[in-house]
Structures are given as structure tokens and as C-alpha cells.
Amino acid sequence: MNLNEKLAILQRIYAVYGEFLDGRDLACKRGCAHCCTRNVTLTTLEGYHIADTLAASGRIDLVGRLEVGAEGNRFRPLVTTNGIAEICLRGEDPPEEESNPDWGECGLLTENECPLYGVRPFGCRCMVSARNCGETGAADMDPLVVTVNTVILQYIEHVDADGYSGNLTDILLWMGPEENRDQYREGALTHPPRGLIPNRPVKALMAPPRHRAEIKPILEAIGNIPPRNPAG
Ligand code: SF4
Numbered sequence: 001m002n003l004n005e006k007l008a009i010l011q012r013i014y015a016v017y018g019e020f021l022d023g024r025d026l027a028c029k030r031g032c033a034h035c036c037t038r039n040v041t042l043t044t045l046e047g048y049h050i051a052d053t054l055a056a057s058g059r060i061d062l063v064g065r066l067e068v069g070a071e072g073n074r075f076r077p078l079v080t081t082n083g084i085a086e087i088c089l090r091g092e093d094p095p096e097e098e099s100n101p102d103w104g105e106c107g108l109l110t111e112n113e114c115p116l117y118g119v120r121p122f123g124c125r126c127m128v129s130a131r132n133c134g135e136t137g138a139a140d141m142d143p144l145v146v147t148v149n150t151v152i153l154q155y156i157e158h159v160d161a162d163g164y165s166g167n168l169t170d171i172l173l174w175m176g177p178e179e180n181r182d183q184y185r186e187g188a189l190t191h192p193p194r195g196l197i198p199n200r201p202v203k204a205l206m207a208p209p210r211h212r213a214e215i216k217p218i219l220e221a222i223g224n225i226p227p228r229n230p231a232g
């Protein structure tokens, strides 16, 4: 699969997910940004898409903002979503991961708004809540939404199986320089910076049996990337 095909799938995933959320009773609204923390993660495919779009619109300088505080704490996953699925398939427990919203807000957040909202990664899109997190202290997410989020994270990682996952700061600072984006486009970007981990293809979807009928049309709309039969 070439990069343009991967980007087309990514756009389809974002559109299908947007339709899935339409009509849901969510508290999320413009200017609500308690969920915009330094702990957002994404894939290199999404990072490329963001950086390339910013560069094309003359806004690549936004990425430079992440250098401020780049030494600070942030969530750096030890295992990808598909890696966790494989660990669960083996009947083992995933490693404990440390993440704390008090580590600070996303370095891109500007007056409580996202300056790259239209191209924000799935890790931001999937942060939704039925009640205002500022009042409750945590997102109130329907279990079906959690399942759909997890499965879509698996799909995006699968599409970028030759790439990497990691924290938004690490991925975007890597994708910021034009030569790195050129190399990624050619499939030649290797030697990731500290904190990034290799993506993995889907071995099994983390969808509990009670949700399989409901997620089927979503997977079909995305294009049923293998495996076609969800296994929980
Ligand atoms: S997930 Fe919570 S903090 Fe984020 S926009 Fe929705 S209600 Fe606001």
C-alpha cells in the first residue's frame, strides 16, 4: 500500500468515526479543552499528515512550539494498541503504563482551541464525554464508544504497520523537518527518536462479543482491513 492509499484510508476512518459520533449526546464543545493534555499519542502516518498539511499551509512553525517543554513528562507508551491485543491473546497482562493529566496541557493548545483541529489525530478525536470533564474530573464514555475507539486505533496502527507510535510531541518534532517527511514518503525513515515504538499489524480486534454486531457496519464502512472477523 502506498502513502496516498494509506492517507485515503485515514481520511475515511476519520469521516466514518465522525458519522458514528453524530447524534450522540456529548458534552464536548468548542473551547472545552480539559482533555488536551501532553499525553496524546498518534502514529507516524497521522504525524506525517498533520506536518505535511501544516507545511502546505505555511503553518509548520506550529510544530516548533512543541520544543518548549519537550524535556518535560509526557505519556510515552511502552506498547502499541495492537501490541496490547497480542499480549491479551496470549492471556498475559499488559505492562503498567504511567500517565498523568497533571503533566500539563498540549503544547499546541491556543486560548483553549486546537490550531490544527481539522487534522488533529485520532487520539484527540476519540476523546469524547457525555458529561463535562471539567465538572466530573474524568470523561464519561459509553462502553461502545470505548470499543469503537480501541478498534479504530488498531486499524490506524495496522495501516501504518511499517511506522511508529508515540507521544504527539515526539512524533511531530520528528515529522516537522521536510527531509524526514520526504524519507517517510519514500518508506525510508528509520532510527526514530527516543520514546517511539514500532507499530504492528492487527492480529485480533479488541471487541467484546456484545459489541461485534454494532461495530460491524463501522468496520465495513472503513473497508474491513484484515482480520475481517473480529475476535475478542
Ligand atoms: S472530552 Fe471532556 S474535556 Fe474534552 S471536549 Fe469533551 S467534555 Fe470537554
Ligand code: SF4
Pocket: 035, 036, 037, 040, 106, 107, 108, 109, 110, 113, 114, 115, 116, 117, 120, 121, 124
Ligand atoms: S492536538 Fe489539538 S486537539 Fe489534540 S490535544 Fe493538542 S490542542 Fe488538543
